[in-house]
Amino acid sequence: xxxxxxxxxxxxxxxxxxxxxxxxxxFDRWRNQNCYLLEYICYKPSDDHKLPTDxxxxxxxxxxxxxxxxxxxxxxxxVNSGISEDTYGPRCIxxxxxxxxxxxxxxxxxxxxxxxxxxxxxxxxxxxSPAAVDVLVVNISMFAPSPSLTSRVVNRYKMREDVKTFNLxxxxxxxxxxAIDLVNNIFKSRKRTLAVVVTxxxxxxxxxxxxxxxxxxxxxxxxxxxxxxxxxNDPSLKHRAKMNLKCLVRTHIGADDDAYNCAMQKEDDxxxxxxxxxxxxxxxxxxxxxxxxxxxxxxxxxxxxxALYALRTLRHRLWxxxxxxxxxxxxxxxxxxxxxxxxxxxLHTGGAAVIEAVGKALGLTxxxxxxxxxTLHRWGNTSASSLWYVxxxxxxxxxxxxxxxxxxxxxxxxxxxxxxxxxxxxxLQDGGVWEDCVQDYPPQTLVNPFMDKFGWINEENINTExxxxxxxxxx
Amino acid sequence: MPxxxxxxxxxxxxxxxxxxxxxxxxxxxxxxxxxxxxVAIVLEALKLDPDELVALWRSLGFNALHTLCTxxxxxxxxxxxxxxxxxxxxLVDYACFKPARNCRVPFATFxxxxxxxxxxxEKSVRFQVRILERSGLGEExxxxxxxxxxxxxxxxxxxxxxxxxxxxxxxxxxxxxTGIKPKDVDILVVNCSLFSPTPSLSAMIVNKYKxRSNILSFNLxxxxxxxxxxSVDxxxxxxxxxxxxxxxVVSTEIITPNYYAGNERAxxxxxxxxxxxxxxxxLSNRRRERGRAKYRLLHVVRTHKGxxxxxxxxxxxxEDGDGNSGISLSKDLxxxxxxxxxxxxxxxxxxxxxATEQLRFLVSLVARRLGARGWKPYIPDxxxxxxxxxxxxxxxxxxxxxxxxxxxxxANVEASRMALHRFGNTSSSSLWYELGxxxxxxxxxxxxxxWxxxxxxxxxxxxxxxxxxRTVNTxxxxxxxxxxxxxxxxxxxxxxxx
Numbered sequence: 011x012x013x014x015x016x017x018x019x020x021x022x023x024x025x026x027x028x029x030x031x032x033x034x035x036x037f038d039r040w041r042n043q044n045c046y047l048l049e050y051i052c053y054k055p056s057d058d059h060k061l062p063t064d065x066x067x068x069x070x071x072x073x074x075x076x077x078x079x080x081x082x083x084x085x086x087x088x089v090n091s092g093i094s095e096d097t098y099g100p101r102c103i104x105x106x107x108x109x110x111x112x113x114x115x116x117x118x119x120x121x122x123x124x125x126x127x128x129x130x131x132x133x134x135x136x137x138x139s140p141a142a143v144d145v146l147v148v149n150i151s152m153f154a155p156s157p158s159l160t161s162r163v164v165n166r167y168k169m170r171e172d173v174k175t176f177n178l179x180x181x182x183x184x185x186x187x188x189a190i191d192l193v194n195n196i197f198k199s200r201k202r203t204l205a206v207v208v209t210x211x212x213x214x215x216x217x218x219x220x221x222x223x224x225x226x227x228x229x230x231x232x233x234x235x236x237x238x239x240x241x242x243n244d245p246s247l248k249h250r251a252k253m254n255l256k257c258l259v260r261t262h263i264g265a266d267d268d269a270y271n272c273a274m275q276k277e278d279d280x281x282x283x284x285x286x287x288x289x290x291x292x293x294x295x296x297x298x299x300x301x302x303x304x305x306x307x308x309x310x311x312x313x314x315x316x317a318l319y320a321l322r323t324l325r326h327r328l329w330x331x332x333x334x335x336x337x338x339x340x341x342x343x344x345x346x347x348x349x350x351x352x353x354x355x356x357l358h359t360g361g362a363a364v365i366e367a368v369g370k371a372l373g374l375t376x377x378x379x380x381x382x383x384x385t386l387h388r389w390g391n392t393s394a395s396s397l398w399y400v401x402x403x404x405x406x407x408x409x410x411x412x413x414x415x416x417x418x419x420x421x422x423x424x425x426x427x428x429x430x431x432x433x434x435x436x437x438l439q440d441g442g443v444w445e446d447c448v449q450d451y452p453p454q455t456l457v458n459p460f461m462d463k464f465g466w467i468n469e470e471n472i473n474t475e476x477x478x479x480x481x482x483x484x485x
Numbered sequence: 486m487p488x489x490x491x492x493x494x495x496x497x498x499x500x501x502x503x504x505x506x507x508x509x510x511x512x513x514x515x516x517x518x519x520x521x522x523x524v525a526i527v528l529e530a531l532k533l534d535p536d537e538l539v540a541l542w543r544s545l546g547f548n549a550l551h552t553l554c555t556x557x558x559x560x561x562x563x564x565x566x567x568x569x570x571x572x573x574x575x576l577v578d579y580a581c582f583k584p585a586r587n588c589r590v591p592f593a594t595f596x597x598x599x600x601x602x603x604x605x606x607e608k609s610v611r612f613q614v615r616i617l618e619r620s621g622l623g624e625e626x627x628x629x630x631x632x633x634x635x636x637x638x639x640x641x642x643x644x645x646x647x648x649x650x651x652x653x654x655x656x657x658x659x660x661x662x663t664g665i666k667p668k669d670v671d672i673l674v675v676n677c678s679l680f681s682p683t684p685s686l687s688a689m690i691v692n693k694y695k696x697r698s699n700i701l702s703f704n705l706x707x708x709x710x711x712x713x714x715x716s717v718d719x720x721x722x723x724x725x726x727x728x729x730x731x732x733x734v735v736s737t738e739i740i741t742p743n744y745y746a747g748n749e750r751a752x753x754x755x756x757x758x759x760x761x762x763x764x765x766x767x768l769s770n771r772r773r774e775r776g777r778a779k780y781r782l783l784h785v786v787r788t789h790k791g792x793x794x795x796x797x798x799x800x801x802x803x804e805d806g807d808g809n810s811g812i813s814l815s816k817d818l819x820x821x822x823x824x825x826x827x828x829x830x831x832x833x834x835x836x837x838x839x840a841t842e843q844l845r846f847l848v849s850l851v852a853r854r855l856g857a858r859g860w861k862p863y864i865p866d867x868x869x870x871x872x873x874x875x876x877x878x879x880x881x882x883x884x885x886x887x888x889x890x891x892x893x894x895x896a897n898v899e900a901s902r903m904a905l906h907r908f909g910n911t912s913s914s915s916l917w918y919e920l921g922x923x924x925x926x927x928x929x930x931x932x933x934x935x936w937x938x939x940x941x942x943x944x945x946x947x948x949x950x951x952x953x954x955r956t957v958n959t960x961x962x963x964x965x966x967x968x969x970x971x972x973x974x975x976x977x978x979x980x981x982x983x
Contacts, residue, residue, distance in 0.1 A: 014533075017526045024519050029558065032565040114804045154681040156802040156812055157791070157942035158707030164791035164943070171788050171828055175943075176719065179706035180685030192703060192719070199571065199725040261698050264684070264691035275683045277641050285683070301698055424688035 042201050042243045045194045046251035047432065049136050050239035051128045052395065052402050052443040053210065059234060061099040063088075069109065075221050083223055087230045092362035092383065096447075097390035098234040100214040109217040117153055120214045120234070125163060128238035129208065133167075136240055136250075138204065140167035145196055145205035146175045147189045149394060152275070152285075153212035154179040163208065182273065182422025183358060185209060185394040187430045190241070191258050197243040204244070210236030211393035216275075218284030225284030231361060235392025235399065253416065253432040257309040261302040261427045269294035273423035292367070298427035299371065299419075303346075310417065310431055311351040319346050348372050351415065352431070354404055357382040358420035359389075359396040368419065381407075384451045388444075394420070399443070403451070406444035410434050572728065572770040574721050575778035576951065577665075580658035581917050582651045582737075582763040583964040584627035584908075590760075591624040592617060592982050601635050602746070604809075609748045616757040618980050621881035621902065625968070626760040626909035631741045644680050644741040645689075651737055651763035652686065653693060659765040662962070665731060667694040672723045672732035676705040676712040676913055678942075679812075680739035690735065701727075709800065709941025710877055712736065713764070713913035714949050718785040724770040731771070737763035738912035745811030752803075752811035758880055762911025762918065780935070780951040784836050788829040790944045796821045800942035812942075819886045822879075825946035826890060826938070830867070833948055837870045837934070867891055871950075872933040874898065875919040877940050878905035881976075887938070903972050908964070913939070918964060922972070925965040929957040 070076070070084055101123075102116035103109040125148070133140055146169065148159045160175035174196070181188050186209050193205040213232055218225045242251070263269045272288040308316060348355075355378050357368050365386065369379040381403040389399050397418045404410050414434040421427050441448065530538065595617060599610045629650070631643035652675075660667070673696065675687040685704035690696070701723060708715055713736035720732040740759055745752045769778070790796035799815040835843065842865045874897045876887050884905065888898045900919040908918050916937045923929050933953040940946050960966060 014526070014529050017522060017529065021519070021522050021526065024522065025558070025562065028519075029562050029565075032562060036565065113808065114802070114810055151683050152681075154678075154706035156678055156707050156709060157797065157800060157944075158678075158709070160708075161789070161791040161797060161943040161945075164789055165794065165797040168792040169789070171790060171792070172832070173789055174718070174787060175708075175789060176703075176715070177705055177707050178703060179681040180683045180688075180704045182683055182685075188703065191701065195701075195726045196722045199722055259699075260701065262688070262691055262696075262700055262702060263698050264688045265695040265698065267692065270684065270688060270692040273684065275641070276645075281640060283641055305699065423684040424691070425684075426688075 038201070041245045043198065044243055044245070044248075045190070045197055045255040046242050046244075046248060046435075047253040047255070048138075048240040048242055048247060048251050049132060050237055050252075050398050050401070051131045051135065052398050053124045053128050053234075053236035053238075054443040055098040055123065055234050059098040059101055059104055060095075061097050061104060061233065062095040065104065069103065069107075072107065072109075073219055075219075077221075080221060080223065080226075084226060084230060087227060090362065091231060091390075092386050093231070093233070093390045094387045096388060100234055102214050103217060110219045112214045112217070114155070117212060117215045118155075121150065121153060121159060121210065121212055122162070124210045124234070124236035125159065125208050125238070126166060128236060129163065129167065129206070132206070132238045132240060138240065140169050142204055143167075143169055143173060143206050144200070144203045145193060146173055147178060147192055147205065147207045148176075149178040149181065149185045149189045149207070149209045150212050151180055151182055151185060151393065152216045159208075181394075182424055182426065183360065183391075183393045183396070184420040184422030184424075184426045184428045186237075186397050186420060187258055187260065187418065187428035188426075190255065190430060191260060191428075193241050194255060194258065197241075200243075202244040202246075203242065205241045206238065207241065208236070208238045209394045209398075211395070216283075216285065218282065220278045220280055220282035220284060222278040222284060222286070224286050224288060225278060227287050228285040231391045233390030233392055235389050235395050237395040237398035239398065248435070251435050252438055253434050256415070256431045256433050257306075258430040259302055259306045259309070259428070261298050261305065262424060263294065263298045263301065264424050264426075266294070266297075266425075269297065269425040272425060275423075292363075294425045295364070295421050295427070296367075296371075298421065298425050299368065302419075302427040302429055306429055306431075307346060307348075310415075311346070311348070315347060315350040348417070349374070349378075352417040353414040354409060354416045355379070355382075356397045356400040356404075356416060356418040358422075359383075359386040359391050359400065360421060361391065362386065364421070380452055381409075387453075388447065388451070394422070396420075402442040402444050403448065405438045406441045406448040407451075408437075408439050410438040412436050572725055573775075574724050574782040575769050575771075575774050575954070576780040576782065577731075577767040577769050577774050577778050578659065578663045579764060579766040579779075579917055579920070580655050580662055581914065581921055581964045582655045582761070583658075584761055588627035588630060588633070588761065589625055590628045590633075592980070595757075596982060598633075598635060603636065604746045604748075606748055609750075609753060612750055613753055613757050614982050616754060618982050619881065619978065620758060621884075621905050621976050622758070622760075622909050623906040623974070623976075625907055629739075629741050629761050632744060636746065637741070637744045639742045639744055641682060641742070644739055645682065647741045647761070648677070648680065648686055648689065648737070648739050649693075651739075651761060652690065652735055652765070655737075655763045655765040656690065656694065656733070656735065659733075659767055663767055665767060667696055669731055670694075670696055670733045671700065671727060671730035672720060673700055673702040673735075674705065674716040674720050674723075674732065675703070675735045675737075676708060676716045677737050677739055678707055678709055678712060678912065679743045680741070681706040686735075686737075690733075707942075709943055709945060710738075710879060710910075710912045710915070711939035711941030711943075711945045711947040713916055714785060714937060714939045714947035715787065715945075716913075717766070717768070717782070717949055718787060718947070720768050721782060721785060724768065727770075729771050730769065732768040734766040734768060735763065736766070736913040736917070738914070743812070745809060747805045747807055747809035747811060749805040749809075749811070749813070751813040751815065752805060752809075754814050755812045758910040760909025760911055762908055762914045764914035764917035766917065775954070778954050779957065780953055783934070783950040783952055784833065785949045786829055786832045786836075786947065788825055788832070788946045790821065790825050790828065790946070793944075796825065796944035799944055819882055821944050822883060822940050822946070823886055823890055825940065825944055826887065829938075829946040829948055830891075833936075833950070834865055834867075837936075837950055838865050838867070839869055842866060842869055867936070868893065868897065870934065871936040872930075873900070873923050873928070873935045875916045875923075875935060875937040876901040877938060878902075878908075878910055878915040878919065879940060880910060881905065883940065899973055902976060903974070906974060906976055907968065907972070913941075921961070921963045921965050922969070924957040925959065925961045925963065925969040926972075927957075927959040929953050931956045 158177035629647040
């Protein structure tokens with residue numbers, strides 16, 4: 011009898027212990043759900059990579075296949091681009107004049123410089139050893155050699171044998187949130203994991219040397235840039251983290267043929283490969299953007315704002331006599347005040363027009379779009395890494411305070427619109443890559459120096475005396 | 486040079502096994518304690534008669550409330566236990582691309598084209614033919630239409646056309662087999678090493694099949710012949726985070742843009758070995774798929790030897806002296822593959838070897854440690870852990886090396902050799918062609934375990950362990966359906982062409 015009671019007591023204790031251990035496991039898992047951004051380092055190329063206006067026009071003129079109307083078109087694009095004299099290009103184009111026939115070594119040099127400079131600095135800043143990295147993601151859209159760039163990084167930093175590497179490619183300018191999504195999903199099933207993500211773009215092998223105008227835009231707008239950042243779900247590193255990921259929404263409207271074909275890498279009629287940007291692009295961007303916002307709004311907006319939006323939409327539906335189809339959604343979206351749930355906006359610097367359009371759609375002020383416009387001015391369109399330069403600007407300007415919410419929105423080929431919301435964990439004040447120039451921003455005037463030098467090209471009768479015009483152009 | 490035999494790896498593995506054993510005991514401590522206690526209670530209860538049992542029950546003083554609370558407690562514990570387990574990942578079905586007969590490249594065609602190519606010199610032609618003679622490939626392997634031109638058409642348009650041909654055929658067949666609606670796919674992972682356009686191949690699939698706008702798509706590139714298992718690993722991680730989902734994994738290699746048009750020997754090998762192929766796999770974590778799923782994923786283990794410079798450089802894309810780019814394969818490839826495999830199986834071994842094997846290994850380890858010299862080092866026998874092996878059909882030499890290294894019989898590697906013979910080296914999708922062979926031969930029974938091993942540039946060695954959930958009955962619809970009756974064939978060491 012005594013033995014029986016003893017056994018019952020022991021089994022009750024064991025059952026209670028197992029219950030407590032399960033509760034602890036569930037709590038532990040909940041604690042590990044977070045995705046913290048420990049540090050991000052943007053790439054600042056050395057000065058011998060700079061691409062000022064003189065050099066730009068020289069490179070344009072080097073292409074002997076272009077006619078006068080093509081030059082006028084190109085210069086008009088550059089004038090309206092909002093890009094300054096300080097942006098960077100790959101060394102083989104800036105110094106080597108090898109844009110038409112880059113070697114594999116040129117491509118590797120460009121990519122190595124970006125990846126290794128930023129990663130060296132990242133490991134140094136965070137004090138984390140490369141051997142502690144569990145997940146490595148590299149995302150460079152238009153250059154995918156064998157072995158992959160992730161293997162290149164593993165080799166250079168002697169990472170562990172069980173490191174999980176992923177080399178994303180072809181995912182366009184919106185690939186940063188895709189990489190974050192990948193890491194976030196891995197975090198959900200692994201504890202105390204450290205991930206490093208490198209995002210950049212490769213310009214050297216993708217310079218377009220033909221005469222198709224839709225493909226020449228890429229040459230004018232894309233510039234060298236990149237970023238390496240470190241993510242973790244380890245709660246013990248929370249005190250060192252800069253931001254915490256709150257939600258991430260991905261939208262892919264590739265199912266629509268127009269959207270899929272609007273930004274595509276293909277050959278022109280002469281067989282030269284270039285990146286074709288079609289006239290449908292703005293429309294596709296708007297559709298992807300509004301779809302993304304529809305899913306994002308409930309996750310980002312406070313309950314009060316959502317209720318107001320619901321009321322407004324209801325009133326609009328009930329009290330309006332005319333049935334306005336597409337506009338209803340877009341104007342209703344415009345009436346949603348995203349600023350009630352978001353303090354800072356990191357917009358992809360796809361171009362001056364894109365930033366303006368997105369700003370208008372979200373009802374943003376000049377102050378809100380300033381980081382994106384200044385990033386475009388200083389760095390150009392650095393593709394997937396542009397969001398991080400915008401974030402760097404905000405941080406350098408000391409705008410990011412604890413508990414602020416930052417929304418990153420990017421667009422890319424496919425057609426995709428991806429967005430993610432971060433919460434700032436402490437007051438941030440690193441100058442980063444903007445340290446030496448942020449005090450000059452915003453500049454008094456954004457007038458493009460091209461206008462001064464090349465404005466004459468728009469004149470009716472061009473006086474060729476004294477102008478440096480190459481012989482192959484007939485005026 | 487011959488690689489080190491297997492016993493050498495034991496020295497690095499000792500501590501790992503001990504640590505694993507300790508972890509196993511600690512993790513299951515509760516079970517180890519509870520079971521004896523429960524057994525003892527039952528034995529005690531059996532000794533008493535019913536009246537005494539009832540009196541005992543009354544004396545404990547449980548009233549209805551206590552009983553209810555205890556029952557609730559037990560239910561909560563049971564639920565928490567089941568919810569904390571990782572979600573199972575089922576392979577619902579898979580489909581491989583079946584090339585059309587007009588894409589065949591018999592030896593005679595290969596030889597004639599090589600002679601007619603303007604950029605090959607006589608030595609290069611002879612070298613390629615010698616490789617082909619000893620490669621283990623058959624007469625029915627296929628190259629994409631663009632490669633049948635002289636010189637081959639390596640434009641982006643042709644590459645996209647090949648991608649559409651192989652990928653869409655495989656996915657169409659998968660949809661027909663599983664009856665899944667494209668709108669139901671939640672996750673899409675595509676891997677293609679040597680061709681990566683923008684927008685990506687995953688966007689191409691989203692466009693063709695009108696997949697949903699909230700799909701999670703990932704496009705992996707440059708990750709070599711082992712990328713198929715990397716995609717499966719990624720899909721598995723995603724399925725852990727998203728309940729009730731379907732993941733579509735597409736593995737392929739696009740040959741069109743990668744024809745090497747130079748005379749560097751190390752870079753001519755891929756021309757001879759790589760062939761057209763693709764596989765589409767449907768994974769799911771829905772419980773209702775358990776009824777019709779073919780396999781269940783047990784483990785995926787990834788090993789990356791990139792930290793070692795020799796391993797990193799052994800499969801390397803570079804330009805030759807004339808500026809032609811191609812993939813150079815180093816002479817160390819076999820040795821490095823062997824090393825990578827050894828590292829991989831030190832992790833896989835403890836997960837899959839039966840308890841008897843592990844116990845024998847532990848005993849021999851302890852005995853040798855204690856100084857008993859009579860004990861020979863015990864090599865775990867992997868044939869006891871798996872019924873079927875799918876080894877990446879990288880080439881005859883790779884299969885030979887692995888057969889020797891793991892002590893496998895000819896029957897174990899038959900699937901790999903026959904897949905190499907019929908389809909050539911289709912890179913990341915080769916594992917699925919081999920699995921198709923085993924099924925077409927009617928050898929796949931319920932409960933069988935399959936070990937898939939892939940190697941690739943980097944240098945990576947990845948392996949996956951699957952368990953078969955239902956016996957696969959012949960005839961099996963797939964790329965082997967028309968020719969399986971002719972297999973296995975005897976593949977001679979050298980097929981004389983010249």
